């Protein structure tokens with residue numbers, strides 16, 4: 426399998442290459458040159474497989490020759506062996522047609538664990554082959570940070586520098602990052618928003634003062650391997666609901682457009698998905714883009730669903746590239762314009778292509794609280810604010826009544842205890858697997874939102890490539 430950049434001028438790479446590269450050298454994002462496809466019979470044959478086996482089967486075409494079948498299966502078994510539920514991503518029924526796909530049974534209680542537990546192992550495997558060190562730079566609005574840190578803390582050959590927006594993540598989220606004491610883990614709280622942190626991280630991939638000394642790597646969903654692993658739970662849940670013989674719709678709480686893009690990939694591979702509902706909070710750039718083609722980033726408004734407080738959604742570029750005819754130079758020009766003005770208009774082919782599968786909805790604070798209450802009162806489920814935004818969108822959707830709608834439950838409610846308590850008067854307990862989170866000492870460095878300061882901080886502490 427060969428991977429190409431959305432901006433057309435970076436070298437094509439194999440799976441090992443894209444996993445270690447993160448972002449393409451031309452600033453674009455890597456995608457498979459073509460989508461692997463499963464026939465209806467092949468999909469039917471996957472029903473009932475244990476999660477790790479299903480994962481290995483779905484990911485094999487993307488991995489190509491970079492790992493043997495046995496190596497891939499063994500990594501999947503190790504990664505998913507750490508989940509607290511045998512099904513890894515269990516489905517829960519809410520009513521006749523609404524379902525929740527619980528993605529928070531990993532070590533750090535959010536969907537990020539599903540991909541990052543595997544990515545940590547992939548890094549270890551590929552780096553030991555190359556005898557090289559990797560300097561991971563990441564940006565988090567709360568969940569990627571802890572999942573990535575858990576996946577690489579203490580691992581040989583990897584340093585991780587994780588930027589979070591100071592004061593804009595929940596206490597549980599911050600502590601899950603800052604109480605991990607390992608010499609290769611560096612937490613940085615920057616002044617500004619997640620978007621500011623993400624822009625700095627992307628800039629580091631083309632900063633020669635860093636790239637000439639360090640091998641810079643990514644754990645955000647700009648890294649293709651993240652999305653690949655997220656494709657699997659779309660298959661796992663749809664198979665349980667009757668796929669490939671029945672269509673399924675998904676409602677996805679969305680920020681960086683990674684999780685919902687993984688659904689798009691599943692559809693491209695042959696999974697019968699009738700609709701992907703992009704659910705946003707009031708930071709609604711994606712809802713506006715999908716509704717009237719206006720992709721313009723305003724300032725970020727802090728909300729009770731902080732992980733979705735994002736106005737520049739990296740993976741949207743992957744969709745626009747794929748729907749717009751895969752023209753790398755046109756994409757590069759469109760993105761250059763957006764990077765300068767923070768606004769762009771989708772082309773007709775991008776709009777029409779996206780409209781074939783995507784719809785969208787926006788939830789404000791009242792909508793979110795109402796959905797938390799509905800799930801609790803109607804189905805005895807305690808859901809987190811991000812999941813609630815997805816559920817609100819699912820309840821608004823215009824979809825045939827015979828089609829089940831699966832809302833991705835992206836985080837454990839205990840990560841956002843204050844918001845849940847405000848909605849239903851009940852404070853969810855942290856599961857025992859996160860241990861004595863509030864008794865542990867925190868360590869992090871506060872830095873201004875200035876690129877040079879953050880870059881120099883990293884350069885002084887990172888380990889050179891070899």
Ligand SMILES: Cc1ncc(COP(=O)(O)O)c(C=O)c1O
Pocket residue numbers: 535536567568569646678679680681682683684685732733811812835836
């Ligand atoms: C709990 C939660 N829900 C939803 C999202 C949005 O997912 P994505 O950025 O892949 O669109 C995030 C952040 O990524 C998250 O942490």
Ligand SMILES: N[C@@H](CCOP(=O)(O)O)C(=O)O
Pocket residue numbers: 564565566567568569570619644645646647680681683732733
């Ligand atoms: N919501 C994320 C933001 C980063 O998204 P990613 O999926 O690109 O890593 C977070 O919680 O950190």
